[in-house]
Amino acid sequence: LKTPLKQAATSQLVLTERQPDCQPLSTPPKPQDTPPAEPWTPTSNLKMLISAASPEIRSREQRKQLSDTSAEVLQAKHCLQEHLLGDEYEKSQPSRKEKSLGLLCHKFLARYPDYPSAAQKSYICLDEVTEELHVERRRIYDIVNVLESLHMVSRLARNRYIWHGRHNLPQTLQALKRVGEENKYIQQIQMIKKREYEHEFEPDGEKKEEMASSLGSSEQSEMPFVELPGVEFRAASVNGRKYKSLRVMSQKFVMLFLVSTPQIVSLEVAAKILIGEDQLEDLDKSKFKTKIRRLYDIANVLSSLKLIKKVHVTEERGRKPAFKWTGPEVLPNIQDTKLEATSTTCSSPISESIPSKEHCSKNLFPSKGKQNFTRHSSLIKLVKSIENDRRKIQSAPTSPVKISTSTYQSLPVFPSTIAQLPAITKPQLEGQSKTAEEMQMKCALPSAEAVPKAEPSEQPAPSQPLGVSPASHSSVSPVILPHPHSGVSYAIYLHPSQAHTVTTYSPGFMLQPLPCANVTGVKSNSSKVINKTTTEEGDNQIATAEPTKPLAAEERPEMKSETSSQRCLKRSQALQENNLIKRHRSDEESLGTSLTFFPSGYLIPLTHCTHGNKADCSNKEKAGMCSLQHPTYSSPVTGVIPMPASELKTVNIPAFHITPLNIMLSPNSIAAAPVLSNSCLNSSNASSAPNPSSSALNFMLQHIGLIPAGVQVPANPVLQHVPASSQAENSSHSSGNTNLQEGKVRTNTAPWPWWVEGEGQCSDSFTAGKPSAPKEPQEPQAVTENFFRTPGGPNSGFSLSATSEGPERTSQGTLNIPQRKLEVSED
DNA sequence: ATCTCCCGCCATATG
DNA sequence: CATATGGCGGGAGAT
Numbered sequence: 001l002k003t004p005l006k007q008a009a010t011s012q013l014v015l016t017e018r019q020p021d022c023q024p025l026s027t028p029p030k031p032q033d034t035p036p037a038e039p040w041t042p043t044s045n046l047k048m049l050i051s052a053a054s055p056e057i058r059s060r061e062q063r064k065q066l067s068d069t070s071a072e073v074l075q076a077k078h079c080l081q082e083h084l085l086g087d088e089y090e091k092s093q094p095s096r097k098e099k100s101l102g103l104l105c106h107k108f109l110a111r112y113p114d115y116p117s118a119a120q121k122s123y124i125c126l127d128e129v130t131e132e133l134h135v136e137r138r139r140i141y142d143i144v145n146v147l148e149s150l151h152m153v154s155r156l157a158r159n160r161y162i163w164h165g166r167h168n169l170p171q172t173l174q175a176l177k178r179v180g181e182e183n184k185y186i187q188q189i190q191m192i193k194k195r196e197y198e199h200e201f202e203p204d205g206e207k208k209e210e211m212a213s214s215l216g217s218s219e220q221s222e223m224p225f226v227e228l229p230g231v232e233f234r235a236a237s238v239n240g241r242k243y244k245s246l247r248v249m250s251q252k253f254v255m256l257f258l259v260s261t262p263q264i265v266s267l268e269v270a271a272k273i274l275i276g277e278d279q280l281e282d283l284d285k286s287k288f289k290t291k292i293r294r295l296y297d298i299a300n301v302l303s304s305l306k307l308i309k310k311v312h313v314t315e316e317r318g319r320k321p322a323f324k325w326t327g328p329e330v331l332p333n334i335q336d337t338k339l340e341a342t343s344t345t346c347s348s349p350i351s352e353s354i355p356s357k358e359h360c361s362k363n364l365f366p367s368k369g370k371q372n373f374t375r376h377s378s379l380i381k382l383v384k385s386i387e388n389d390r391r392k393i394q395s396a397p398t399s400p401v402k403i404s405t406s407t408y409q410s411l412p413v414f415p416s417t418i419a420q421l422p423a424i425t426k427p428q429l430e431g432q433s434k435t436a437e438e439m440q441m442k443c444a445l446p447s448a449e450a451v452p453k454a455e456p457s458e459q460p461a462p463s464q465p466l467g468v469s470p471a472s473h474s475s476v477s478p479v480i481l482p483h484p485h486s487g488v489s490y491a492i493y494l495h496p497s498q499a500h501t502v503t504t505y506s507p508g509f510m511l512q513p514l515p516c517a518n519v520t521g522v523k524s525n526s527s528k529v530i531n532k533t534t535t536e537e538g539d540n541q542i543a544t545a546e547p548t549k550p551l552a553a554e555e556r557p558e559m560k561s562e563t564s565s566q567r568c569l570k571r572s573q574a575l576q577e578n579n580l581i582k583r584h585r586s587d588e589e590s591l592g593t594s595l596t597f598f599p600s601g602y603l604i605p606l607t608h609c610t611h612g613n614k615a616d617c618s619n620k621e622k623a624g625m626c627s628l629q630h631p632t633y634s635s636p637v638t639g640v641i642p643m644p645a646s647e648l649k650t651v652n653i654p655a656f657h658i659t660p661l662n663i664m665l666s667p668n669s670i671a672a673a674p675v676l677s678n679s680c681l682n683s684s685n686a687s688s689a690p691n692p693s694s695s696a697l698n699f700m701l702q703h704i705g706l707i708p709a710g711v712q713v714p715a716n717p718v719l720q721h722v723p724a725s726s727q728a729e730n731s732s733h734s735s736g737n738t739n740l741q742e743g744k745v746r747t748n749t750a751p752w753p754w755w756v757e758g759e760g761q762c763s764d765s766f767t768a769g770k771p772s773a774p775k776e777p778q779e780p781q782a783v784t785e786n787f788f789r790t791p792g793g794p795n796s797g798f799s800l801s802a803t804s805e806g807p808e809r810t811s812q813g814t815l816n817i818p819q820r821k822l823e824v825s826e827d
Numbered sequence: 828a829t830c831t832c833c834c835g836c837c838a839t840a841t842g
Numbered sequence: 843c844a845t846a847t848g849g850c851g852g853g854a855g856a857t
Contacts, residue, residue: 096855099833126846138835141848158841158846245849290850296832321830 099135101297105143105304107133112163124153124161142246146301149225149250173258173330180255188273189260225251249274250298257308257325266313266322267295299323 097103108129112122124144130137144161147153151168153161225248252274256265271291275284302308307327312319 096831096833101832136833136835137846138848139833141846145848286851292830293832293851294849296830300832 100300101139101142102300102304104133104135104139105301108140108143109304112165114166116163116165116167122163123156124163126159126161142297143301145246146250146298149247150254150305152305170328170330173254173328176251176255177258177330180252180259183255185252185256185259185273186261188276189256189265189269192269192272246294246298249294250302253295253298254302254307257323257327258330263325264311264313264322265325266320267292267299268320270295 111129111132112124113120116122126137126140126144130140133140144153144155148155148161151172152164152166154164155161253265253270256270256273257263271288274295275287275291299308299310302323303310305327307325308323309326311322311324313322314320
């Protein structure tokens, strides 16, 4: 019986504490029995206590535990008791919530820096984690799987994962968004909603067929895991079809957010769509339930990552659980050109900006032997064309994707959904990029004076198992390693802050297209920035163990932007333009200084340089490449029209710049590091690609040509139309006038993780002040959701436009069906 | 009662 | 074969 359990919990812990040797708690709690090997040291007990008490304390203490004394233990105990007392007489500990995946995930995340520097690659050992976090292994898998879907971690081998942190996030999100668009999720969503709607009226409309057909057509039966250039799944082995669930489900779930306009997705809809993809119209109820369960699991993790937040949408039916995207905005996918630097932080600029197509590569080549997923710039082109073709095909009214069914694990021949190109391996880039100088620069820049902080004790200097790249890393890496959370990472975050000054136009964006350009004086700036950041943090910083945590940085932009967001629009653009110009100059200047961050994925070409002697070759080539690239990426960012090709050529960017970039680029993925040597020539498709530079050029040109003038102005057409939409939440300015619309959104802005909210116990020094903040903004906002936007008729192929163009297009053909009211309430 | 979602059995995959 | 992974769904807290 559970009841006894609860009460006993506390006492149990206490007891256990003093009996190091004895079998822990054999009493009520089952969990205890399980841990066989674990030596129940006072410390471990302490940990438990702490964890029970509050996350913050726990994580903080956890690290320091190395040399605890009995005194400490007692103290901890004390605290715990106090918490208990102060709180509620005993309704405490092992409550279900304390075991929630969300909380667990937080603990997990607390162990690693959001933006680990290249030097601090952390490895995750599941055994350690499970032990330290006191959880069943199974749970960790849940977390890791979701993280994997976001490319925040990747599996190395049994029991081993690498932590990438959020570096890849922007890239991933963009890729996901793109895939989501290609999958026409929007339509699917609308479909479902429409269906519901119809159901209301007609007792049992025979819409089935309609829906079935439409849905069926649009649904992709298969949708392999979306990969990123540098983060493929380790080992082809991992390719089994089983790679379906959590991982993929998670990605799909995220996609839904990214594509839907009010960025709110109800579980119900999500579940239906996800099911739909797996099997046609399966009205299986139990299946639905299961799906929902999984979605909750995923949602919990995503919530911990603060990518989404739980809300409730209230419609006619009643209120349904839903989630709202609170993560970084993802720039509108401008068709293939994806050059925009979506970077959140300068740290990752590079990675994110990699051309979209690349993102989309999937890992479908199971059977094919190892097949390095080396991506060639030349390939990109190819891919692109393929993609286009595919789209066209897909666009066919009927069932586009079906083909791919077989695709699942067979032929590379069929590019199933998106181009599954071998990706340029990030590692490669990394590998080459890592030059001693770079490293040094890096080190220097991020105030080496790390904050004195207890850090993950272990950090087992991993012996790089993998060949090439690792080696290079390691050799160089000795440097930094200050503190995971401190130094290096900071520099990175900072940029974004600067960024918004410039890029204000998109308020909620965490990842602004950063003004990479203006980053010139990194060093000096960095220090400044840091200060800034810290100050700002004060307000709503999460009471995590590490105050310094990057998270703060993320949130920053929002706040700032809020204040002046609107007017900034204009200005920002102007500024951006200026920046652009500046950038060029600065680039030159900064040669010595370095640390110029280049946003874009334009690095791709660089890859080629990989082969041969890293340094020299790369520089030369890079320089060339960069020149080409440079204009390209800049334009998207700024919203300016792409420069003429001629200019592209002319622009010379010193090789140096590149270097820095690279660093940032490849924060992670040691694993990959495929073949450095033959990367260029590599494999299959290479044939079509003559030489890198030329191909790159072509690529570029193509893009330019392809890019319609309108496209580049991301400015979110959607937002304009629907002011209150996604971003409405936090922006005070918007709230006022939004009332014209029908629905209401009650926003209860609570920055805190939901679980933290109610708990008085949590209030530690940190948390104490918190509660107050969240409450204030309870202003109702109006949001109207365009549920039924349909791009053309049911059969009209939206293919071309929709897919490639993104939002704008979609909205054009929009057919607004009765807008429904919906009320979104948080919590 | 409904919403959440933890727990852990057990099928698979991996080594 | 022993383990590591990870579907999956019962069923119990939380509301």
